[in-house]
Amino acid sequence: MMNAQTSTPAIELQSSTSLASRISVKPIFQKLKPSLESAAYTLGGFGILLLGWYLISKVTADALPGPFATLAVFWELIKDPFYDYGPNDKGIALQLISSLGKVFLGFSLGSLVAIPFGILMGANSFCRKLLYPIVQILKPVSPLAWFPIGLAVFQSAGSATIFIIFITSLWSTLINTAFGVSTIPADHKNVAKAFGFSTWRYITKILIPYSLPHIITGLRLSISVAWLVIVAGEMLSGGMGIGFFVWDSWNALSLEKVICGILIIGLVGLLLDKIFTLLEKRFSYSN
Amino acid sequence: MYLEIKNLEISFPTPKGKYTAVRNIDLEIKKGEIVSIIGHSGCGKSTIMNAVGGMLTPTKGTVTINGQPVKGPGPDRGIVFQNYSLLPWLTVYENIFQAVDAAVKNKTRDEKKEITEKYIKMVGLSSHREKLPKQMSGGMKQRVAIARAFAINPDMLLLDEPFGALDALTKGDMHIELLKLWNLENRSKTIIMVTHDIEEAIFLSDRIVVMTDGPAATIREIEELHLPRPRNKKEIVSMPEYKIIRERLLSLLMDKVEIDQADFYQAAEVEVG
Ligand SMILES: Nc1ncnc2c1ncn2[C@@H]1O[C@H](COP(=O)(O)OP(=O)(O)O)[C@@H](O)[C@H]1O
Ligand SMILES: [Mg+2]
Numbered sequence: 001m002m003n004a005q006t007s008t009p010a011i012e013l014q015s016s017t018s019l020a021s022r023i024s025v026k027p028i029f030q031k032l033k034p035s036l037e038s039a040a041y042t043l044g045g046f047g048i049l050l051l052g053w054y055l056i057s058k059v060t061a062d063a064l065p066g067p068f069a070t071l072a073v074f075w076e077l078i079k080d081p082f083y084d085y086g087p088n089d090k091g092i093a094l095q096l097i098s099s100l101g102k103v104f105l106g107f108s109l110g111s112l113v114a115i116p117f118g119i120l121m122g123a124n125s126f127c128r129k130l131l132y133p134i135v136q137i138l139k140p141v142s143p144l145a146w147f148p149i150g151l152a153v154f155q156s157a158g159s160a161t162i163f164i165i166f167i168t169s170l171w172s173t174l175i176n177t178a179f180g181v182s183t184i185p186a187d188h189k190n191v192a193k194a195f196g197f198s199t200w201r202y203i204t205k206i207l208i209p210y211s212l213p214h215i216i217t218g219l220r221l222s223i224s225v226a227w228l229v230i231v232a233g234e235m236l237s238g239g240m241g242i243g244f245f246v247w248d249s250w251n252a253l254s255l256e257k258v259i260c261g262i263l264i265i266g267l268v269g270l271l272l273d274k275i276f277t278l279l280e281k282r283f284s285y286s287n
Numbered sequence: 288m289y290l291e292i293k294n295l296e297i298s299f300p301t302p303k304g305k306y307t308a309v310r311n312i313d314l315e316i317k318k319g320e321i322v323s324i325i326g327h328s329g330c331g332k333s334t335i336m337n338a339v340g341g342m343l344t345p346t347k348g349t350v351t352i353n354g355q356p357v358k359g360p361g362p363d364r365g366i367v368f369q370n371y372s373l374l375p376w377l378t379v380y381e382n383i384f385q386a387v388d389a390a391v392k393n394k395t396r397d398e399k400k401e402i403t404e405k406y407i408k409m410v411g412l413s414s415h416r417e418k419l420p421k422q423m424s425g426g427m428k429q430r431v432a433i434a435r436a437f438a439i440n441p442d443m444l445l446l447d448e449p450f451g452a453l454d455a456l457t458k459g460d461m462h463i464e465l466l467k468l469w470n471l472e473n474r475s476k477t478i479i480m481v482t483h484d485i486e487e488a489i490f491l492s493d494r495i496v497v498m499t500d501g502p503a504a505t506i507r508e509i510e511e512l513h514l515p516r517p518r519n520k521k522e523i524v525s526m527p528e529y530k531i532i533r534e535r536l537l538s539l540l541m542d543k544v545e546i547d548q549a550d551f552y553q554a555a556e557v558e559v560g
Binding site: 187188190191193194195196197198201205206209210285 | 340341342359360361362364365366368370372373374375376377385386388389390419421435439
């Protein structure tokens, strides 16, 4: 007892200065702990990948360029990403911007078509029965198969590439939107009925808010596939873009550049996915 | 008669075949009456409310209001759903305002905003007006649902266990608010309420409808109350009629429990033996 009593003021004195830091540091550390942990795992995984890569390149006597050679090339690429030496020789950032531009244009147009049709399919069983077979047949088709049709219609490889991204972006968004709209709980519909909501109020205050998380999931899946398809599309169409860059690097026999291209494509894909995951979180209304 | 329910039967299709929830329901309610429905859970109280509200179409029989068959829901009937049915992405204020904005005609936007504020205040949620349903307790959600139904100023209020999630004190306040509202409009609003609370039913009602148990539940008995209005909770409990009605309701609702207990003891004896 005595001991505890006498020591109390000392503790108070000591803590009065460090109280603020003690209170804030611990929770922040605890918050950071999971992300530190996952960062450690990520680094560990990449360490193993780099080691394997290094060994393979050693074994194959540099037929596959090793990490260090590739890193040097990567540095060259990002040192001056915006250079422009004519139509067939542009910086990596310009290639990337070109690809992203095409993806966003095709994706936006596709979403503008897919969301309203998805709502229609979800809300109306007649439309669903009419449209669903079409979606089922066309969804499994590789979007690249549409490239010739795009060429025939638009007479331009660039527009044909945007066209296949447009097609790519339809299906997941369509299906997820339709699913979201068709699962609106009876409770919510009853509120609309009981209080005499107009169609417009029903759409803006119940249908859209309820379906939004599903729509965003659809958009996320769509843009992921669109990013996959743009690379292949640009290999077909040529001209400009990250896919063209990879193909052009292969023609120039620089596997280092090809690998750099792969890494950049992966990172951008991850970034796109993360952006839409954040949007999904932002617009989810459940706990 | 203002509301007429004639030979009402409601069945639901289930995987095991047709399930008849209620049948042979005959009930007439005058304009301005307050009627409670009590019965064991699952006997079809909500089903009857939904038929009056227009959420369900009768399998047999008719529901008419002012001689017109009920064809669907409408803002002439304000409903407090048993599960509150708030829109999860709207705040307290928006949940009420959207309903008012949709259901109330011939009022300006500012007037509708005023109405919304008034009813938020009535249910004591002014300091929570920007909260989402997931940030609130069951009782608070229930009060939002009550405010929403009251705010559209309907001719008929359909309240499905409206005060069930409230603590005794808040419940008492809500009873007063309900009766105030009813008095304010010269007792012209018709109120139908489902409840489990016998005291609540007696304090508020002109008549109490007691249901039999489901399936195929029907009306077992209708109790007429002649307690004078305005009623005072403290005063009525000492009135002889209050005690008689209370005993009657208790015995109607409890005899099943006693039979269940007898079954239980028999079963226990069999097991012991
Ligand atoms: N949509 C439905 N489909 C099938 N059965 C239902 C449906 N709604 C209610 N029921 C059944 O009807 C009976 C009465 O339900 P309900 O009216 O909710 O009871 P209460 O409100 O009295 O507790 C219950 O047995 C319930 O399971
Ligand atoms: Mg019920």
